[in-house]
Amino acid sequence: MGNSPDGKAPDDANPPEDVNSPEEERPSIGRTLQQARIAAKLTIDEVSGATRVRIPIVHAIEQDDFSRCGGDVYARGHIRMIAQKVGLDAEPLIERFDAEHGGRPAPTPAAPLFEAERIRPERRRPNWTAAMVAAIVAVAGFVGFTAFSGGDGDGKTKPVAEGPKPEKTNVKPSATKTADPKPDPSDSAIAAAPRDKVTVKLSATDDKSWISAKAHNGKLLFDGLLLKGDSKTFQDDDQIDLILGNAGAIDLFVNGKKVEDEFETGQVERLSYTKGDPEVG
The missing domain is CATH 1.10.260.40 (lambda repressor-like DNA-binding domains)
Known part of the structure; x- marks a missing residue:
């Protein structure tokens, strides 16, 4: 075998091409x-x-x-x-x-968490209005009975002739009950948001959106798809961190107040909220 004009062997003059694929490079x-x-x-x-x-x-x-x-x-x-x-x-x-990294994980269902959130505002509290009405009725009945039974006396019972006035309360229980304030149904999930916590509500109004919610201690509250028409509510003692995959499709309420940021369709937003918000984190 002969040498090339520059004195190198043919294999040295023509080294093999790089075998690395474009993927590796x-x-x-x-x-x-x-x-x-x-x-x-x-x-x-x-x-x-x-x-x-x-x-x-x-x-x-x-x-x-x-x-x-x-x-x-x-x-x-x-x-x-x-x-x-x-x-x-x-x-x-x-x-x-x-x-x-092993592919995207399947969305984590969080139904138990949100069932708890929905149930929390519906806990029954003592019906003080009904108790007050019952007390007024009892007092009115006692006064009326005293006035009636003392009507045959020597006239000293005349001051209790005003007894029939409180007796009118017997016909007012329904009016008193209707005065019991009720939260606005449009924002019932967060209208009574406690001041010592941060409460966030997400509603998919225009389209579906992937969302992720995380508590202040790093606990993952939700990671999945929020379909059009669905809502999710999150609550934490200090802070809630959010990632919205399609922010333009989401109506966002923080501590009972709507956040008026103009998010665009398809826009990804990473937000954090505390008890003092709404302010974009």
Whole structure:
């Protein structure tokens, strides 16, 4: 076998092509987001301020460390918001994340929790109005009886001739009962929201929306699909964190007051509320 003109063997002159596939050469999720951010001339602080994802979490995601996100559900939401901010299509990144982390979990039914929330406002309380009416009727009856039985005396019982006035209360129980205030049925789930807690109500009015709700201690309250026409109510002592997958389809009430933010259809929002809100977290 002869040598090539430059003195190298044929195999050395023509080295084998790189066998790495484009898939293997493709940068990681974090690297892709970092490169897009740099290309968009954005700092981590600017991305954090626009997406409400904390700076340490943005930095960790760019290093492909998703452990600080608080779970796969929050990691998907963070990836989606950061990708939108730096000008990327989020769906391929979400699909790649699911493939690398075992896929998207099935929605967690939360019927027992919301049954408890619906039952809580309906607990019966002592009917003080009925007790007061009964007491008034008893007093009126006693006064009327005293006036009637003393009518044959020497006239000293005349002052009790006013007895028939309270006796009129016998015909007023129904009017007194109707005066019992009732909550506005439109917001009955949160109209009496306690001041020492934070209460959040979500209603899917225009379309379905995926939502996630988390308590202040990190406990996942709900992760699933809210269908059009459905409502969910959450309550916590200190704070409730939300991710809305289709924020434009949701009517949001916080501590009995509607939040008037103009969310767009298909927009992903990450929100936090406390006892002092409504204010977007």
